[in-house]
Amino acid sequence: MTKKNITTLKEIASELNLSISTVSRALNDHPDISLKTKEKVTSLAKNLNYVPNLFAKGFRAHKSNIIGVVVPDIAHYFTSTLLKGIMREAELQGYKVIVSESVNNEKKQGEMLQTMIQFGVDGILLSLARTTLKVDEILKTLNHIPLILFDKVSLKVPCTQVMIDDEEAAFYAVEHLIQTGKKRIAIIKESEDSYNSQMRYRGYLRALRSNNIETDESIILSSENISMQNGKRLTNQLLSMQNKPDAIFAITDSAAIGAIKTLKKHKIKIPQEIAVVGFSNSRSSIIIEPKLTTVDQPGNKIGEVAVQYLIQEMNSTTQLEPKTIIVKTNLIVRDSSFKII
Amino acid sequence: MTKKNITTLKEIASELNLSISTVSRALNDHPDISLKTKEKVTSLAKNLNYVPNLFAKGFRAHKSNIIGVVVPDIAHYFTSTLLKGIMREAELQGYKVIVSESVNNEKKQGEMLQTMIQFGVDGILLSLARTTLKVDEILKTLNHIPLILFDKVSLKVPCTQVMIDDEEAAFYAVEHLIQTGKKRIAIIKESEDSYNSQMRYRGYLRALRSNNIETDESIILSSENISMQNGKRLTNQLLSMQNKPDAIFAITDSAAIGAIKTLKKHKIKIPQEIAVVGFSNSRSSIIIEPKLTTVDQPGNKIGEVAVQYLIQEMNSTTQLEPKTIIVKTNLIVRDSSFKII
DNA sequence: CTGAAAGCGCTTACAG
DNA sequence: CTGAAAGCGCTTACAG
Numbered sequence A, B: 001m002t003k004k005n006i007t008t009l010k011e012i013a014s015e016l017n018l019s020i021s022t023v024s025r026a027l028n029d030h031p032d033i034s035l036k037t038k039e040k041v042t043s044l045a046k047n048l049n050y051v052p053n054l055f056a057k058g059f060r061a062h063k064s065n066i067i068g069v070v071v072p073d074i075a076h077y078f079t080s081t082l083l084k085g086i087m088r089e090a091e092l093q094g095y096k097v098i099v100s101e102s103v104n105n106e107k108k109q110g111e112m113l114q115t116m117i118q119f120g121v122d123g124i125l126l127s128l129a130r131t132t133l134k135v136d137e138i139l140k141t142l143n144h145i146p147l148i149l150f151d152k153v154s155l156k157v158p159c160t161q162v163m164i165d166d167e168e169a170a171f172y173a174v175e176h177l178i179q180t181g182k183k184r185i186a187i188i189k190e191s192e193d194s195y196n197s198q199m200r201y202r203g204y205l206r207a208l209r210s211n212n213i214e215t216d217e218s219i220i221l222s223s224e225n226i227s228m229q230n231g232k233r234l235t236n237q238l239l240s241m242q243n244k245p246d247a248i249f250a251i252t253d254s255a256a257i258g259a260i261k262t263l264k265k266h267k268i269k270i271p272q273e274i275a276v277v278g279f280s281n282s283r284s285s286i287i288i289e290p291k292l293t294t295v296d297q298p299g300n301k302i303g304e305v306a307v308q309y310l311i312q313e314m315n316s317t318t319q320l321e322p323k324t325i326i327v328k329t330n331l332i333v334r335d336s337s338f339k340i341i
Numbered sequence C, D: 001c002t003g004a005a006a007g008c009g010c011t012t013a014c015a016g
Helices: A009-016 A020-027 A035-047 A054-061 A077-092 A106-118 A136-144 A166-179 A195-210 A228-239 A253-265 A299-315 B009-016 B020-027 B035-047 B054-061 B077-092 B106-118 B136-144 B166-179 B195-210 B228-239 B253-265 B299-315
Strands: A066-071 A096-101 A123-126 A147-150 A161-164 A185-190 A220-223 A247-250 A275-280 A293-296 A324-327 A330-332 B066-071 B096-101 B123-126 B147-150 B161-164 B185-190 B220-223 B247-250 B275-280 B293-296 B324-327 B330-332
Touching: A009 A020, A009 A035, A020 A035, A054 B054, A066 A077, A066 A106, A077 A096, A077 A299, A077 B077, A077 B096, A096 A106, A096 B077, A106 A123, A106 A136, A123 A299, A136 A147, A147 A299, A161 A166, A161 A299, A166 A185, A166 A195, A166 A247, A166 A275, A166 A293, A166 A330, A185 A195, A185 A228, A185 A253, A220 A228, A228 A247, A228 A253, A247 A253, A253 A275, A299 A324, B009 B020, B009 B035, B020 B035, B066 B077, B066 B106, B077 B096, B077 B299, B096 B106, B106 B123, B106 B136, B123 B299, B136 B147, B147 B299, B161 B166, B161 B299, B166 B185, B166 B195, B166 B247, B166 B275, B166 B293, B166 B330, B185 B195, B185 B228, B185 B253, B220 B228, B228 B247, B228 B253, B247 B253, B253 B275, B299 B324
Parallel strands: A066 A096, A066 A123, A123 A147, A147 A161, A161 A324, A185 A220, A185 A247, A247 A275, A275 A293, B066 B096, B066 B123, B123 B147, B147 B161, B161 B324, B185 B220, B185 B247, B247 B275, B275 B293
Antiparallel strands: A096 B096, A293 A330, B293 B330
16 A cells, blocks of 8 residues: 555646646745635645645755664663653754664664665764774764764764763762762773763762772772673672672662662662662662662753754754763762762 | 765766666666676765665655654653564664654644654554544544554554553453462552553453452552552552452553552562552563562564554555454563462 | 746666 | 656746
8 A cells, every 4th residue: 555645736736727836835825926826725735635745845955854863772761761852852843853773783883874864864863882993984974964972972973972971970979979978989880992981980980089099999890781680790799708898889770770689688788888879860760679879861851952953063054063062960869878968 | 064975876977977877777786787887887886985865766756665653652661662673673674763752642643643744654653642532633644654553552543453462461460360369459550541451451350250259449440640659659548448459450560569669668568468460561570679570561572563564554555454463462470479380 | 926947866668 | 788858746046
C-alpha cells in the first residue's frame, strides 16, 4: 500500500482553473494574490485535506527541517531525558528529529553520520560512543553540515560542545564527602579513555588535594564499563582490604547502586561506616535504600540548549566560532551520605 | 552555515564529460554501462566523497525511507526498549526513524500524525496516548499511509496491532500468587480507560474466578496514573483495612515498588505476610529489595515485529487485512513472591 | 493580479 | 553503450 489520496497543489489548481503558482502563493498568503482567490483556494485546500509536502518544499530549499541525533545507547534513562529535551525544543522550532544509536561502536557511529547526511538532515547532534578514538569521520561530517557535540564530548573535535562540568561536579561530590568527615574516599571510574570519566576523576583528585588528603592508588578502581555488576565486584575488592575506605564515589549511579547492595550484604552501615555517592540522578537512585546521594545532570536542559545552538549554526551564513556551553549540575544529598547541617 | 561541499551527479558528470544519466546508471551498476565507464565513475565518486541524496531519490520515487514513530513518553524505560527494537530493525531494512512524543496528550498526538505525513514518512508506528478517546485523526491518517499500533493499542482502530497479551500475562501473574498460597489478592490498576489496564484487570478477575476466589471490591484499587507515589498511597490504604490482603498485584512496576517501600516501612514481611507482583520488568525491579517479581514484556521484540509488519504493509500493493500480533511475555519470579518448587 | 518557466538531484523510458 | 528529456511537488524571479 503506497501513499495515496494525498492532495497536491496541482489538483487544487486544476479544480479551480488556476495555475499552480497562484495556488502556491495563495496558500502562502502572498500579498499579490486577491482576497477572493485566496479564500477560494484555502477553502478548497481545507476540504481536500491538503498538507504541503515538506519533502518537496525542503528539496527545493535545500532544507529538510530534520535534525539528526546520534546517541550511544537509547535505553539509558539519562539518554532519554536528553532526547526529551531535544525533541521538545526541536518541535518548538519546527524541526523533526531522526534518532540513531551507535551502540557505543565507533564504526557504526561513522556510518550513522554518513546516512544522516544522505537523509539530508540540516544539522547533527552527536553524543560520542564510548570507544571513539579516531574522529576523522566526524571532522569530515563537520565539513558538510553543522554538527554539535553534547553530553559525551571530546576536545579533539573543533565544534560547539554542550555538556556539564564533570570536573566541577565530581569536585563538589567529593568535597561533600570530605565535609561530612570522610577521609579515605575510594573512586570507581572508567578504565577507558572517556572524557567524562577523566574529568570526574580529575575533580576527585582536586577535591582531595585541596583538602590535603593524600591519594591512594589502591582505592582508585577502574572497570571497562561501570555497571551495577562491576560496582559490586569492585566494592567487594575494597571490602577485602585491610585499610577499608570510609566512602565510595562512583562515577555512575549503576556502580554506586552495586556498591550499596554489596555494602548492605556485608551489613556495613551506610553512611556511618561507608558513605556512597553516585552520578546521574537516575530513576533507580531513589529506589535503592538508602536513597542515593548523586549528581543531578539536567538532561532536558542539555538537549534543549544543544538544539538551540545547533539551529543557530544552521541559520548562520558564516562559520561560527566553536563554543563550549556548560550546563549546571546539582548535588542531591540523600541518605547514602551524611547531611551537612 | 548551509550545507556545502556536497557532491552531486552533475559535478561528477561534468568532470568526466559524461551525461548525468550515465553517471547515475554507472553508480547503480546498470548492465548497459561499460565496465570502463563504471570504473571511472565510481572511482571519482569515491574521491569526491559522493553520497546519493536520498532526499532527491525518495522524492522522485515517492518514498522517504523514513518511518515515523509516535510514543506517549520517551523517558520511560519500557518505551526505550521498544524504540531500541524499532531502530535496530528499521536500520536493518534501510529505514531511518523519526521519533515524536505525544506526551500522553490526544490533541498533540493528532498533530504529530499530521506532521509525520507532511514529512513524507512511508509508514507510522503509533503507541497511543493514555487519554486517546477519539480516533478520527488516526483513521484519517490510516487513509493516507500504512499505520500500525503497537504496545498501547485500541480495538477502535481497524489496523494491525502488535502487543502483548495483557489479559493472559496478568492471569498468570495472579495465578502464580494463588499457587503460592495467597488467597486475598489486591490489585492496583488504572482508573482511566486504558486498554492495557482493562485487560490486565480482566486477567486478574479470570484468575480469581478460575480458582473460586470471590472478588472483593474493597481491595480493587485504581488511580489515574500508576506511579510509585500512588502505589504508596494505595498500599497505605490497604494497610489501614481490617481485613488486609495477603498479596498485591500492581499493573506497573512503579506502583509495585511503591507498595514494597510502604510495606517495608510498616515492617511487613515480603512475601510472607504480603507478596507483591509488578508488571514490566523495569530496571528498578532488580534495584528494590526484595527484588520484584514481575512480568517481562520484551520491548525489543515488540518494536522489531511492529517494524516488520509495517514494512510488509508498505510494500504491499493491496490493502492488507488487519492482524493482531501477540508477543509472548514471561513471569519472572523474584523475591517479592514465593517461588514454587 | 495571474501564469509560464526554471530548477532543486535524481531515475528511467525512449532514442539513437 | 550513451544521452536528452520528462517528471516527482514545490517556490520564485520574470513577464504580462
